[in-house]
Amino acid sequence: MYEILRTEELAPKIKLFEVYAPEIAEKAKPGQFIIVIINEKGERVPLTIAGYDAEKGSITFVFNEVGKTTKQLGLLKEGDSIWNITGPLGNPSEIRNFGKVLCVAGGVMIAPMLLQVRALREAGNTVVTVMGARIKELLFFKDEMKALSHRLYVATDDGSEGYKGLNFLKDVLAEEKFDRCVAMGPVSMLQKVCELTRPYKVPTVVTLMPIMVDGMGMCGVCRVNVGGQMKFGCVDGPEFDGHLVDFDQLIKRQRMFLPEERLSALLWELGGCGCGGK
Numbered sequence: 001m002y003e004i005l006r007t008e009e010l011a012p013k014i015k016l017f018e019v020y021a022p023e024i025a026e027k028a029k030p031g032q033f034i035i036v037i038i039n040e041k042g043e044r045v046p047l048t049i050a051g052y053d054a055e056k057g058s059i060t061f062v063f064n065e066v067g068k069t070t071k072q073l074g075l076l077k078e079g080d081s082i083w084n085i086t087g088p089l090g091n092p093s094e095i096r097n098f099g100k101v102l103c104v105a106g107g108v109m110i111a112p113m114l115l116q117v118r119a120l121r122e123a124g125n126t127v128v129t130v131m132g133a134r135i136k137e138l139l140f141f142k143d144e145m146k147a148l149s150h151r152l153y154v155a156t157d158d159g160s161e162g163y164k165g166l167n168f169l170k171d172v173l174a175e176e177k178f179d180r181c182v183a184m185g186p187v188s189m190l191q192k193v194c195e196l197t198r199p200y201k202v203p204t205v206v207t208l209m210p211i212m213v214d215g216m217g218m219c220g221v222c223r224v225n226v227g228g229q230m231k232f233g234c235v236d237g238p239e240f241d242g243h244l245v246d247f248d249q250l251i252k253r254q255r256m257f258l259p260e261e262r263l264s265a266l267l268w269e270l271g272g273c274g275c276g277g278k
Contacts, residue, residue, distance in 0.1 A: 001081035005058055010140035011133075013065040014108055015074050016050070022057030024087045030112070030119045031093030031207065031239055034061065035215040036073070037084040043069050046212045048184070048238070049088060050111035059087075062111035068265040089215050090238045094205075097124040099179035102202070103149075104130040104166070104193050106185025107138070109207065113184045114141050117148045120182075126150050128178070130169065132189070136161035166192055173200045181205070183242060187254060191247040198243055206242035208233050210253060225249050 006018040024034065033048045051060035065074040076082070093116060101120050105113035110131050121127050129149035133139045134157045146152045153172075154162030166189070173196060181204040183193040190206045197204045210233045213219040222233035225246035231237065 001083060002085045003081050004076055004078055007076070007078050010062065010111075011138045013074075014062065014138065014140065015065065016060060016062045016111065017073075017076075018051075018058050018060045019082060019085065020057055021059050021085055021087075022054075024085065025052045025057050025059050026054045028052040028059060028088040029092035030095060030115045032088035032090045033209070033215070033238060034059070034085050034087030034089060035212075036061070036082060037086075038069060038072055038076075039083045042072070042083065044213060044215065045069050045073070046089075046209055046215055046234075048109065048112040048207065048209065049115070051115055059085075060111075062108050064108045066265075067261050068268045071265065071268070086215065090234060091236075093119070093182075093239060095119045095123050100126040100128065100177065102128050102130070102172075102178045102181040102197075104132075104169075104181065104183040104185070104189075106132045106189040107134075109184035109186075110139075110141055110145070112207075113182075114144055114148065116182060116184070117145065121148055121150075128172075128176075129153070130155060130166070132156060132162075132166065132185070134158065166196065169193075169196050173197065173202065178202045181242075183207070187247060187251055190242060190245075191251075194242040194245070194247070204242040205239050206245060207238050208240055208245070208250070209238060210250060211257070224253075 003020045008016040010016055028049050033046050036045045047061040050062050063070050065071045103117050117127050127149050128151045130153045132155040181197050181202045183190050184207040194204050210222040212222040215234045217232050217235035223230050226240050227244035
């Protein structure tokens with residue numbers, strides 16, 4: 001059992017959990033993820049690590065309450081326990097002095113990007129960060145990201161804060177030379193970032209979190225097409241060369257079980273969610 005040390009609502013339906021998991025905290029690195037199982041009958045949910053403290057023995061992750069299991073998870077409080085957490089999984093991010101790095105993060109992935117920005121800054125890079133969300137109310141960690149970045153841009157889909165969409169990056173990329181781009185967020189955002197960086201030949205690394213079951217390369221559910229080859233998101237990734245990813249295929253696979261996911265969440269809510277999923 002993994003005790004929840006701290007919870008925080010960062011934005012509507014977006015929550016941060018700090019959990020006591022000393023063995024994971026001791027080995028975790030930026031870019032890796034965990035598999036969370038709420039209880040004995042719970043499903044396996046992959047979540048990117050957003051922080052770790054080896055001395056305290058804790059790890060931090062952020063999630064969006066969108067489906068049955070993440071809504072169940074959101075009901076847990078400080079002092080409650082999570083049945084099982086497996087990790088750290090996946091390959092760590094490549095952190096070294098690249099030069100000038102463009103970091104683009106959207107939605108809940110702003111949280112693990114903060115960890116990435118800190119590591120890149122400490123490695124001596126000049127870091128230019130873009131953080132975005134659908135609406136301004138879903139933005140979080142702005143002050144923290146600004147403090148760690150050499151320059152920060154904010155964007156929202158509806159233009160309620162900062163730039164409207166990511167098209168402004170065309171001008172940024174045209175005016176400045178970047179040695180690397182790191183992107184974390186929804187698949188549609190990742191695809192857009194890759195389209196923007198491709199003409200300028202900026203090496204672009206994207207974090208992919210496809211549908212996943214075991215998270216250790218045995219089930220093959222998380223397969224993605226990268227450069228015409230089949231890769232597993234869990235063991236070959238989660239980071240890939242964004243210019244080689246078949247995003248159209250990935251988007252189709254991500255949407256395969258949407259009806260079932262919505263039905264599962266609806267049935268759980270109709271059954272009464274006050275039980276905390278127990």
